Amino acid sequence: MKVLINMKEVFVIYNEILYIAFIYLSETDGIAKKVLSQARGFSKSMQKCSLLCCEDDSIVHLEIINGEIVNKTIKSRLNQVGSNSKERIMTIKELIEVANALIKNEKMLIYIRHMIPTVSHIRFLKNAKLSGHKIGYEIPTYPYYYEQFHVAHNKMKAIIKICNDIIHWPLIYKYVDNIYTIMSNSNSKVYKKMYLIKNGVEINTKIKFTEKKNEDKFNLIGVGTIWPYHGYDRVIDAIMESKGKLENGLDIYFHVVGESDEISKLERYCKLNNLTGHVIFHGKKFGNDLNELYNISHIGVGTLALNKRNADIDTAIKNIEYLSKSLPIVTSGKIFDISEDSNLYFISKNDQIIDLNEVYKFYKSYKNLYKKDILEKTLVEFSWDSITKDIIRNLNNI
Known part of the structure; x- marks a missing residue:
């Protein structure tokens, strides 16, 4: 982190961004591929992007510089691995504990992909904010309550999850600097801290139009x-x-x-x-x-x-x-x-x-x-x- 003083204003330039995402690394899962693509993109605008996520039975820390993973460290072994709500919440708690340790000694940008809100999750946001970190929070789709309920097999669990989100949203909104979201309904209200973004892809080759040979x-x-x-x-x-x-x-x-x-x-x-x-x-x-x-x-x-x-x-x-x-x-x-x-x-x-x-x-x-x-x-x-x-x-x- 660098501090530049210009007359009455103090500008802080952050060298690193920490991206926290409750996903499991995978070469085939669409969300995992998206998060890794974002992390590579972040690393090209900063000196380094650190991606904190899960892999198999571990919490892993990927250090990415100029789009390339230069180091991968296992930060913690998960006590419970599973897809039910209790196991997911326990994993998120461990993920947050590792994130706390990573931000102790250096001011950085923090970018968080929305996950199940918990007490430890809110406490992390509050402490990070008070410690001088800038926090970006991503909502992958907004609004999402209707969709989440509609596609859920267990409607009661979906209602409980949505209610949990609604209860915690005022605190999340309070402690983050900005919310980055992909809007799916043009009539939805855009709040003051919201900044609209898009979904994207990694472009590795030049675009070319290929004449189809099967026009029959x-x-x-x-x-x-x-x-x-x-x-x-x-x-x-x-x-x-x-x-x-x-x-x-x-x-x-x-x-x-x-x-x-x-x-x-x-x-x-x-x-x-x-x-x-x-x-x-x-x-x-x-x-x-x-x-x-x-x-x-x-x-x-x-x-x-x-x-x-x-x-x-x-x-x-x-x-x-x-x-x-x-x-x-x-x-x-x-x-x-x-x-x-x-x-x-x-x-x-x-x-x-x-x-x-x-x-x-x-x-x-x-x-x-x-x-x-x-x-x-x-x-x-x-x-x-x-x-x-x-x-x-x-x-x-x-």
């Missing part, structure tokens, strides 16, 4: 851990209604990548309705295997039932991944602050049957009007390097 068919692709609000049933019903063909005679195929209870339900539905020839369930795919599916696809399927999560903005990371593969998107709402005139996505409203012929016309329009400069500019704005740099700048200027 129309391939849609949907990727991720799917919930009912993703609305993939709307695509499947549209394929069933059109008997698997567009008006021009092209066969329609929907490639579903991922695993979840909802995907299992959709797979059973397709078997029941003899759609397995047109809806292909690939399970989990990564790396080159996933890229091969992207290469044959014409359009990416976003979130098609936003009304089921009380949202009108599609915040899914996979949308940005589609764009990074030069795929346009079909969705049921606006995508962050990308203009509807950008020709990058097609909106099919929640209460309408999807007209796949219109979606195909949109794809042909995208192909004919493809503008690499617009897509590249959009993806720069949605890169984690750009998003985290903006967060650092904002947090430092508070």
